[in-house]
Amino acid sequence: AQSVTQLDSHVSVSEGTPVLLRCNYSSSYSPSLFWYVQHPNKGLQLLLKYTSAATLVKGINGFEAEFKKSETSFHLTKPSAHMSDAAEYFCVVSDRGSSNTGKLIFGQGTTLQVKP
Amino acid sequence: NAGVMQNPRHLVRRRGQEARLRCSPMKGHSHVYWYRQLPEEGLKFMVYLQKENIIDESGMPKERFSAEFPKEGPSILRIQQVVRGDSAAYFCASSPWSLAGGSYNEQFFGPGTRLTVL
Numbered sequence: 001a002q003s004v005t006q007l008d009s010h011v012s013v014s015e016g017t018p019v020l021l022r023c024n025y026s027s028s029y030s031p032s033l034f035w036y037v038q039h040p041n042k043g044l045q046l047l048l049k050y051t052s053a054a055t056l057v058k059g060i061n062g063f064e065a066e067f068k069k070s071e072t073s074f075h076l077t078k079p080s081a082h083m084s085d086a087a088e089y090f091c092v093v094s095d096r097g098s099s100n101t102g103k104l105i106f107g108q109g110t111t112l113q114v115k116p
Numbered sequence: 117n118a119g120v121m122q123n124p125r126h127l128v129r130r131r132g133q134e135a136r137l138r139c140s141p142m143k144g145h146s147h148v149y150w151y152r153q154l155p156e157e158g159l160k161f162m163v164y165l166q167k168e169n170i171i172d173e174s175g176m177p178k179e180r181f182s183a184e185f186p187k188e189g190p191s192i193l194r195i196q197q198v199v200r201g202d203s204a205a206y207f208c209a210s211s212p213w214s215l216a217g218g219s220y221n222e223q224f225f226g227p228g229t230r231l232t233v234l
Contacts, residue, residue: 036225041230042227042228043120043207043225043226043227043228044159044207044225045225046222046224049222090158090159095161101164101171101172102147102149102164102211102223103149103161103164103172103175104149104151104159104161104209104223105161106151106158106159106160107158108157108158109157109158
């Protein structure tokens with residue numbers, strides 16, 4: 001069975017400093033991994049995706065993530081936080097089990113707070 | 117190309133009433149997923165539908181919940197005899213799903229329906 005674990009429920013950074021949101025995954029298959037962002041009372045927006053191509057994935061708004069198979073990690077980073085980055089972030093794996101229906105399995109989420 | 121549309125955005129029901137949530141996928145998408153987000157939790161898969169077919173309903177509660185995706189019109193998630201524990205945000209996602217190249221598919225999410233049960 002696939003799963004993702006987000007290691008921090010809450011991360012607080014100052015504007016202009018780096019962001020690191022941590023995610024570990026568990027999968028019996030070569031995973032498809034995603035990061036989604038959810039602003040308050042809004043839907044989810046895809047930040048970036050990993051699908052067995054380059055291990056360093058670049059996304060929107062300056063975010064990137066690196067797939068590390070040896071560490072089963074897919075951490076999200078950004079060099080310099082902006083106030084507008086304050087939101088909830090979800091690490092997600094696509095189900096590739098026996099059903100292979102593509103349903104998404106979400107982590108518990110990390111709330112990113114950006115202080116001025 | 118309009119995104120995934122959900123309505124209503126907010127729905128208030130009293131215990132025992134029925135809730136109907138609608139989802140119109142993106143143009144050209146024939147695959148719909150429903151997810152539920154309970155307070156302070158991540159999203160949990162509920163059901164996956166293609167036109168006129170339920171493909172995977174492993175995340176649906178066994179009673180009171182049903183879903184459909186007719187040939188014409190939006191996908192509907194129906195909750196009968198709602199209880200307070202049904203209060204949550206319900207998100208729909210659509211996908212163009214292509215079997216070519218394996219299982220990767222990007223899902224596009226709607227803004228969600230926030231259900232409050234009084």
